[in-house]
Structure formats: structure tokens, C-alpha cells
Amino acid sequence: xxxxxxxxxxxxxxxxxxxxxxxxxxxxxxxxxxxxxxxxxxxxxxxxxxxxxxxxxxxxxxxxxxxxxxxxxxxxxxxxxxxxxxxxxxxxxxxxxxxxxxxxxxxxxxxxxxxxxxxxxxxxxxxxxxxxxxxxxxxxxxxxxxxxxxxxxxxxxxxxxxxxxxxxxxxxxxxxxxxxxxxxxxxxxxxxxxxxxxxxxxxxxxxxxxxxxxxxxxx
Amino acid sequence: xxxxxxxxxxxxxxxxxxxxxxxxxxxxxxxxxxxxxxxxxxxxxxxxxxxxxxxxxxxxxxxxxxxxxxxxxxxxxxxxxxxxxxxxxxxxxxxxxxxxxxxxxxxxxxxxxxxxxxxxxxxxxxxxxxxxxxxxxxxxxxxxxxxxxxxxxxxxxxxxxxxxxxxxxxxxxxxxxxxxxxxxxxxxxxxxxxxxxxxxxxxxxxxxxxxxxxxxxxxxxxxxxxxxxxxxxxxxxxxxxxxxxxxxxxxxxxxx
Numbered sequence: 001x002x003x004x005x006x007x008x009x010x011x012x013x014x015x016x017x018x019x020x021x022x023x024x025x026x027x028x029x030x031x032x033x034x035x036x037x038x039x040x041x042x043x044x045x046x047x048x049x050x051x052x053x054x055x056x057x058x059x060x061x062x063x064x065x066x067x068x069x070x071x072x073x074x075x076x077x078x079x080x081x082x083x084x085x086x087x088x089x090x091x092x093x094x095x096x097x098x099x100x101x102x103x104x105x106x107x108x109x110x111x112x113x114x115x116x117x118x119x120x121x122x123x124x125x126x127x128x129x130x131x132x133x134x135x136x137x138x139x140x141x142x143x144x145x146x147x148x149x150x151x152x153x154x155x156x157x158x159x160x161x162x163x164x165x166x167x168x169x170x171x172x173x174x175x176x177x178x179x180x181x182x183x184x185x186x187x188x189x190x191x192x193x194x195x196x197x198x199x200x201x202x203x204x205x206x207x208x209x210x211x212x213x214x215x216x217x218x219x
Numbered sequence: 220x221x222x223x224x225x226x227x228x229x230x231x232x233x234x235x236x237x238x239x240x241x242x243x244x245x246x247x248x249x250x251x252x253x254x255x256x257x258x259x260x261x262x263x264x265x266x267x268x269x270x271x272x273x274x275x276x277x278x279x280x281x282x283x284x285x286x287x288x289x290x291x292x293x294x295x296x297x298x299x300x301x302x303x304x305x306x307x308x309x310x311x312x313x314x315x316x317x318x319x320x321x322x323x324x325x326x327x328x329x330x331x332x333x334x335x336x337x338x339x340x341x342x343x344x345x346x347x348x349x350x351x352x353x354x355x356x357x358x359x360x361x362x363x364x365x366x367x368x369x370x371x372x373x374x375x376x377x378x379x380x381x382x383x384x385x386x387x388x389x390x391x392x393x394x395x396x397x398x399x400x401x402x403x404x405x406x407x408x409x410x411x412x413x414x415x416x417x418x419x420x421x422x423x424x425x426x427x428x429x430x431x432x433x434x435x436x437x438x439x440x441x442x443x444x445x446x447x448x449x450x451x452x453x454x455x456x457x458x459x460x461x462x463x464x465x466x467x468x469x470x471x472x473x474x475x
Contacts, residue, residue: 117288117290117319118321120290121290122314122337125341135327
């Protein structure tokens with residue numbers, strides 16, 4: 001039987017893990033996506049294809065590979081990260097970062113290419129130009145962030161494989177739903193599912209409000 | 220001196236009158252897509268003048284403009300900018316001394332005021348200096364009433380005025396205009412050309428104005444440079460050009 005405190009703990013942990021994973025994915029994916037969209041270097045289209053493939057990685061496969069790396073006997077086993085929240089964050093970054101990078105690249109490539117010439121012609125340095133281009137593409141970039149968060153808050157395969165669904169330690173909403181369903185506790189599983197849906201809705205609603213407000217103000 | 224062509228003597232006379240060259244190009248060649256797309260044997264731009272570069276589509280006009288904005292690297296030759304070789308300073312520093320207006324306004328998704336402020340912000344101009352400069356140029360271009368409007372709500376003519384203000388507010392040592400009127404309807408275009416015909420000389424803005432339209436070039440340019448098939452053929456005053464086209468191709472282009 002779940003107590004309200006336990007549900008609260010699971011929800012907070014889910015948000016924390018997926019929030020951190022999304023933030024790291026943004027820190028990695030925004031620069032990489034920008035480089036792929038604006039840069040000219042050998043291997044660019046190969047890398048772009050890899051990132052686009054990565055946008056559709058099955059979480060359970062990611063979970064398997066990350067778990068193999070983190071197992072005690074694996075190459076990173078000495079870090080003792082398997083079955084910790086950190087392990088779930090790592091797996092979720094692997095899932096979300098290609099989504100953020102790929103959508104960032106396509107958002108910037110959708111801008112008028114002459115905008116870069118105009119910005120350079122106005123005396124923008126490269127960082128100033130990139131900043132202005134991000135600003136011009138802020139709507140699809142926020143959509144990229146939402147897609148990244150949506151991918152990791154809802155995945156179950158990776159969290160299960162690298163987290164192990166340990167009560168009070170690595171149990172998150174999705175793995176708890178799987179467990180309760182397996183036990184035949186459908187009322188609890190449905191309750192947790194509704195909670196997950198509500199949280200996903202609230203987060204995306206908040207981001208949408210930010211997005212639309214910036215559209216109206218034009219800032 | 221005497222054996223030099225007439226055009227050259229004219230450059231020197233103009234030189235003495237106007238007190239300096241903003242731009243000097245000699246023996247410039249620019250490659251695009253593996254072939255030489257532009258060759259300029261010699262081109263001088265004097266302080267305060269409007270030089271109209273005219274030529275049909277595909278003559279290399281945009282290549283010239285992008286090269287002058289240092290957005291393209293020449294294959295050979297040097298651009299001298301106010302007495303210094305342009306390559307002596309970084310492309311960024313060079314670009315912060317010029318202004319660029321393109322065929323479409325390419326405004327940023329922000330207010331008109333912020334658009335005009337953008338180049339000043341890139342240069343780190345202090346805030347208290349920004350406001351009076353913007354107000355001056357919005358007034359000059361007759362768009363003060365649009366300051367708070369969003370760029371996306373403007374008409375084509377208004378947008379191009381904002382784009383011009385955004386470049387002119389920088390007090391550029393050289394203003395580059397790339398077909399700035401060609402996307403506008405005829406009455407809007409005429410009004411904007413008339414306004415610029417006053418604004419540029421009044422403020423002494425040295426300008427290179429690129430166009431395919433000979434009538435526009437005659438209206439706005441103190442001198443015309445004819446660009447045909449990637450080669451700069453002749454640079455003269457409009458009268459001189461009509462009286463003495465140096466090449467049959469130039470005469471044909473002028474319809475003489």
C-alpha cells in the first residue's frame with residue numbers, strides 16, 4: 001500500500017531526475033545543434049544523421065548499454081553508479097540530448113540563411129550572432145526543450161534497467177506504475193498514471209505560457 | 220599623367236575636391252563556385268559620394284557587395300579602407316565600421332526601436348547614447364511613429380526604412396546598399412529613393428548602392444559603375460557615361 005508520503009517522494013524524485021537530465025541535455029544539445037546547423041566542417045552531415053537517429057533511440061536499449069557500462073564489472077563499474085538516481089540521469093541524458101540537439105539544428109536551419117549575413121553585416125560577433133539566432137528561433141527551441149523533457153519523464157525502460165526500481169531510492173513514477181500493474185494493483189497504477197499525466201501537462205503548460213508570452217511581447 | 224585615361228584624371232580631380240578616398244580597390248578577383256565571378260581592375264570611392272554599381276542580374280553585383288562587407292574572401296587583390304589595407308584588421312572590426320542593407324529588410328522579431336538599436340548594442344555603445352541616436356534616425360527616415368511597433372507588423376516600405384535606420388544609426392564610414400528598393404512597389408520605391416537622395420548627401424554618408432535598375436542608379440548615384448559579366452567596365456558620372464561609353468557592351472547596356 002502506498003502512503004501519500006511515498007507517492008510524494010516518488011513524484012519529487014521523478015521531477016528531479018528528469019529535470020536535471022533535461023537541463024544537462026539542453027547544455028549539451030543546444031551548442032551541438034547550433035554547431036550542426038551553422039558550422040561547416042567535415043563529417044557534419046554524418047553527425048547530423050547520427051543525431052537524428054538518436055532522436056528515436058528506444059529507451060530500453062539505452063538502458064541496456066548504460067547499465068553495461070555501469071555494472072560493477074563494466075568499464076565504469078568503479079564509479080559505483082548502477083542502481084542510483086545518477087545512473088538514471090545519465091541514461092535519460094543519452095535519450096534527451098539527441099532530441100534537443102536535433103530539434104535545435106532544425107529550428108536554426110529553418111531561419112532565413114541571409115539573417116546570418118545581415119547580423120555579420122551589422123557587426124555582430126559570432127557569440128552575438130548565435131544569441132540573436134537563438135532569440136529568433138526561441139519558439140521552436142522551447143518546443144525542443146519540451147520534447148526532451150517529455151521523452152524522459154515518460155520513459156520506463158532505461159529507468160528500470162539502470163535504476164532497478166528500488167523503493168525510496170530509484171523508484172520513479174513510470175517504474176512504480178509498471179510495478180503496481182504487475183502486482184495487479186490497477187487502481188494504484190491508474191492513479192499514478194493520472195499523476196504523471198498531470199505533471200507532464202503542468203510542466204508543458206508552464207513552458208507554453210513562457211513561449212506564447214515571449215511571442216506576444218517580442219522580447 | 221597625360222597618357223592616363225580620362226576616367227583616371229577625373230578620379231584625381233574628385234580626390235582633390237573631396238579630400239580623400241574611403242575605398243580603393245585594385246586588381247581584385249573573387250571566386251565563387253570554383254570560377255572567377257568578379258574582377259575589378261580599379262575602383263575608388265570618395266568620401267561623401269554615392270557610387271551606384273549597375274549591372275544586369277548575374278553580373279557579380281552581390282559578389283562585389285559581399286566582398287566589400289568581407290563576407291567573401293577575394294582570390295587576389297586588396298581592399299584599402301580609409302588608407303589602410305582592410306586585411307590589416309579583423310573582419311569583425313572592419314564590419315563595425317560599415318553599414319549593410321540588403322534587398323529584404325531582414326528585421327529581427329522585436330520592436331522597431333530594438334531593431335535599430337541592435338548594431339549599437341553589438342558595438343557596446345552605452346545606453347544613454349543609444350536613445351538620441353535612434354530618435355534622430357527614426358525621424359530622418361520618417362518612422363518615429365513606428366518605434367514601438369513589432370517588426371513583423373510593418374509593410375515592406377516601412378520595413379526597409381527600419382533596415383536603413385538600423386544601418387545609418389551606426390554612422391558607418393561606408394554604407395553598402397544591396398538592391399534596397401527592388402522588393403518595393405513603385406510609389407513606395409519612388410518616395411524612398413527621393414528621401415534617400417536628401418538624407419545621404421545631407422549627412423555625408425559615403426555609399427555604395429547596388430542595383431540592376433539604371434534609372435534608380437542615375438537618380439541616386441553621383442557616379443555610376445557599370446558591371447557586366449563579372450567585370451567592372453567603366454566608372455563615370457552619368458553625363459560622362461552617356462557621352463563616352465568606353466566599350467560597345469557598356470553602350471548596349473545603357474541603350475545608346
